[in-house]
Amino acid sequence: MSSYPLLSLAIWIPIVAGLLVLATGADRNAPLARWLSLVGAAIGFLVTIPLWTGFDSGSAAMQFVELAPWIVRFNVNYHLGVDGISMLFVLLNSFITVIVVLAGWEVIKDKVAQYNAAFLIMSGLMNGIFTALDGVLFYTFFEASLIPLYIIIGVWGGPNRVYAAFKFFLYTLAGSLLFLVALIYLYVHSGGSFSILEWQQLPIPLASQTWLFLAFLVAFAVKVPMWPVHTWLPDAHVEAPTGGSIVLAAIALKLGAYGFLRFSLPIAPDASHELSGFVIALALIAVVYIGFVALVQSDMKKLVAYSSIAHMGFVILGFFMFSAIGVEGALVQMVSHGFVSGAMFFCIGVMYDRVHSRQIADYGGVVNTMPKFAALFMLFSMANSGLPATSGFVGEFMVILGAVKFNFWVAFAVATSMIIGAAYNLWMYKRVVFGAVANHHVAELTDINKREFLILALLAAGTLWMGLYPQPFTEVMHASVNELLHHVANSKIQ
Numbered sequence: 131m132s133s134y135p136l137l138s139l140a141i142w143i144p145i146v147a148g149l150l151v152l153a154t155g156a157d158r159n160a161p162l163a164r165w166l167s168l169v170g171a172a173i174g175f176l177v178t179i180p181l182w183t184g185f186d187s188g189s190a191a192m193q194f195v196e197l198a199p200w201i202v203r204f205n206v207n208y209h210l211g212v213d214g215i216s217m218l219f220v221l222l223n224s225f226i227t228v229i230v231v232l233a234g235w236e237v238i239k240d241k242v243a244q245y246n247a248a249f250l251i252m253s254g255l256m257n258g259i260f261t262a263l264d265g266v267l268f269y270t271f272f273e274a275s276l277i278p279l280y281i282i283i284g285v286w287g288g289p290n291r292v293y294a295a296f297k298f299f300l301y302t303l304a305g306s307l308l309f310l311v312a313l314i315y316l317y318v319h320s321g322g323s324f325s326i327l328e329w330q331q332l333p334i335p336l337a338s339q340t341w342l343f344l345a346f347l348v349a350f351a352v353k354v355p356m357w358p359v360h361t362w363l364p365d366a367h368v369e370a371p372t373g374g375s376i377v378l379a380a381i382a383l384k385l386g387a388y389g390f391l392r393f394s395l396p397i398a399p400d401a402s403h404e405l406s407g408f409v410i411a412l413a414l415i416a417v418v419y420i421g422f423v424a425l426v427q428s429d430m431k432k433l434v435a436y437s438s439i440a441h442m443g444f445v446i447l448g449f450f451m452f453s454a455i456g457v458e459g460a461l462v463q464m465v466s467h468g469f470v471s472g473a474m475f476f477c478i479g480v481m482y483d484r485v486h487s488r489q490i491a492d493y494g495g496v497v498n499t500m501p502k503f504a505a506l507f508m509l510f511s512m513a514n515s516g517l518p519a520t521s522g523f524v525g526e527f528m529v530i531l532g533a534v535k536f537n538f539w540v541a542f543a544v545a546t547s548m549i550i551g552a553a554y555n556l557w558m559y560k561r562v563v564f565g566a567v568a569n570h571h572v573a574e575l576t577d578i579n580k581r582e583f584l585i586l587a588l589l590a591a592g593t594l595w596m597g598l599y600p601q602p603f604t605e606v607m608h609a610s611v612n613e614l615l616h617h618v619a620n621s622k623i624q
Contacts (some may be wrong), residue, residue, distance in 0.1 A: 136194050137210040140220055140257045143225060144174040148250030151243050160242040164235055167246035171231045174253060175224040179279055181217055187606045190214070190613035192263065192327070202264070204317075206324050209263040214610030215391055215461065218603065219260045219384055222468045225592075226251040226380045230373040232585050233476055236287065237372065237483055245286055249373060252278035256381055260388065265313045265324040268392075272309075272385070276302055279374065280384060287369040294362075294369035301352050301362040309349035312342050316397070330396040330617070339401035346394040347409070349377030353386025354442050357416045367435035368488070372479030375431065379438050379471035384464050387445045391457075391614065395449065399618040406450040414543055415448070416443030421550035425557070430481075430488045433558055434474045437514060440551065441467050447544065448529040451536040452618060457611045458604055459528025462561060466513075466521035466596055473510040473589040478501070480582055481562075485571045490561050499575040504563050506578075508584045511559045513593050515552040521596030 147170020154163045184192060188451045192211030200208045212220060230249050238245045255278070258271035276299060284295035315338075316329045323329070334342070352359045363383075367375050395402050417440050424436035441463065448460025480503060481496070482488055497504040513520035516527075528546060533541035578586065596603055 134180075135196050136177055137196055137212065137220075137257075139177040140174065140181070140222070140224060141210075141261065142228055143177060143254070144170060144224075144250045144257070145254035147171070147174065148247040148254070151250060153249040154243045157240065157242055160239075163243035163246055164231075167231045167250060168228070170250055171224075171253070173229045174250075175221075176229050178221045178224045178257075182221060182606070184210075185214075185606055187214065188609055190609040193217075195263075195357065200264075204266075204324070205322050206266045207264050208267060209325065210261045210267075211263050214259055214607045215614070216260045217606060218461070218465055219381075219388065220257050221262065222362070222384075222465055223253060223256050223381050226377060226468060226472055229472060229476075229585055229588065230376055232581060233376060233479065234371070234373045235581055237479070241285065241386045244608060245282070245371075245373075248278040248282050249377065252282075252377065259385055263326050265316065265326055265329070267324075269306075269310060269313060273303075273306055275382075275385070279378065282374040282377075283366055283370045286371040286373070289369075290365070291369045294365040297362045298366045298373055301359065303354075305349040305352035305359075308345040310347040312349075312393075325334070326392065334396070334398065336400050336404070339398040340404065343394055343398040343401035343405060346389065346398070347405075350386035350389040351412075352395065353389065354383060354446065355386070355439060356412050356443070356446060357420060357439070360416070360420070360439050363434040363439060364432045367438075367475070368431050372476060372482070375475040375479070376472040377620060379434075379475055380468035381439060382596045383442055384468070386458070387442065387449070387464055390446070390449055390504060394481045395618050396614060402450070402618060403452070406452070407429065409450045410447060410540065413443045413447040414540065416440060417447065417547045418543055418550070421554065422545050425550065425554040427554075428490055430558060430562070431475070432488075433490075433554060434471065434478065434514075437474075437554065438467065438471050440547065441514075444526055444529050444615065447540070448525075448532060451532050451540075452615060453532045453535060454608075454615060455528050456532025456536070457615065458607050459525050459530075459532060461525075461607055461611070462521070462528060462596070463525025464602060466525050466593070468587050468595070469592040470510055470513045470520075470522050473506075473586060473593070474514055476582075476585060476589070477507045477510060480578060481575075484575050487571075488525065490558060492569070492571055493562040493572060495565050495572055496563045496575065498567050499572060500577045502583065503578045503586075506565065506583075506590060508559060509590055509593065510586075511555045513597070515555040516548050519594070519597045521593045521600075524597060524600045 195211040255275040262268035428561035448456040513522040
């Protein structure tokens with residue numbers, strides 16, 4: 131356990147770096163802005179590594195805790211900590227920030243400093259969400275993280291970027307207002323405390339728990355996103371620049387799922403049990419129905435966006451079966467999805483930068499002109515389909531095992547969805563990559579350069595590491611997941 135304020139460093143180093151990058155100003159200083167961004171992102175990632183190396187996987191308690199008074203009058207504290215549920219997401223977020231800076235290195239030519247600064251600041255804010263143990267602090271980071279992503283989509287996005295940015299912002303803001311009402315209720319009910327850990331121990335009547343759970347559900351379901359409040363995601367992905375899509379899929383979607391584990395289950399355990407069937411039904415719709423929606427997409431980004439909704443359905447299903455293997459499988463799926471979906475959107479960005487089209491019909495025979503890219507793209511397409519030996523298989527397999535113990539028909543529906551996933555991923559890959567060269571645009575393609583190869587190699591390493599040797603990822607979760615499930619089980623109404 132380090133005596134250094136590692137969590138504060140993980141939050142504030144990227145934010146300060148972002149402000150410094152912003153200070154470089156005009157695009158004539160773009161090379162300085164790029165290098166300063168990369169150094170800031172790299173240092174931000176390096177300070178998170180001791181969180182893993184110094185983490186006590188045998189303890190369910192919060193670790194690397196920092197506590198200082200903030201707004202004394204209302205008993206609001208600057209309270210940070212991580213457990214086995216949140217620690218991996220801090221590392222994943224900081225790692226993806228490095229990837230995003232590299233991804234925009236040559237592609238972004240206008241407002242370079244502002245672009246990179248937005249990602250760095252957002253990275254720090256998202257680390258704040260995963261580490262905050264005070265309700266007001268969590269809500270501050272939760273809402274503030276919307277602003278950089280809104281700007282990224284609205285400024286550097288596609289032709290309909292303003293519509294997509296507004297839709298994203300309004301959906302997420304509307305859900306967050308109910309979340310704020312729930313936080314105020316908990317503050318009053320607890321006698322004036324904003325401590326999330328204290329809230330988790332409160333005796334709350336079932337009726338109140340139900341309202342709290344529904345408020346949390348609306349806020350977090352939009353973020354995940356769950357069916358039927360998912361419609362903002364495909365629009366946001368299609369219009370966002372490549373870096374925006376990577377962060378949106380790899381990190382932003384995890385915020386809602388994380389909220390279920392930090393708020394819904396431990397604070398409203400009885401209501402979680404009572405309404406679990408309803409949530410599982412929504413998750414199954416996302417897994418099966420959205421899979422069919424992905425199957426008919428003609429835009430590659432939309433296809434991967436819908437696949438993200440289906441994969442996050444696995445996550446929510448894993449949570450609400452209340453089994454250790456289900457919850458741990460869902461957490462593994464969240465981390466895996468960060469690697470795989472980020473890689474898929476980067477691969478689409480690589481092709482878009484060359485052809486300026488995301489339409490599947492505009493490609494064909496890419497393997498003939500981009501063999502290195504085709505090989506790596508195949509790895510990630512297979513991982514997105516749940517191929518064994520990739521990270522995409524481990525989490526989904528664990529969730530299916532949990533579903534078999536929970537209910538055969540739920541397990542059957544979820545297992546069937548893996549076939550649908552393989553269908554839309556492999557059909558897209560076949561039409562884009564295989565066959566003869568389809569047109570002169572494909573004939574003129576050049577294979578990936580060293581920067582693009584480095585990005586894909588880093589993501590491939592994470593995908594294969596989790597797929598071949600998932601134990602380092604799962605062992606840090608055991609104690610915290612078991613403690614959470616013990617808490618929820620003991621609170622269940624008899």
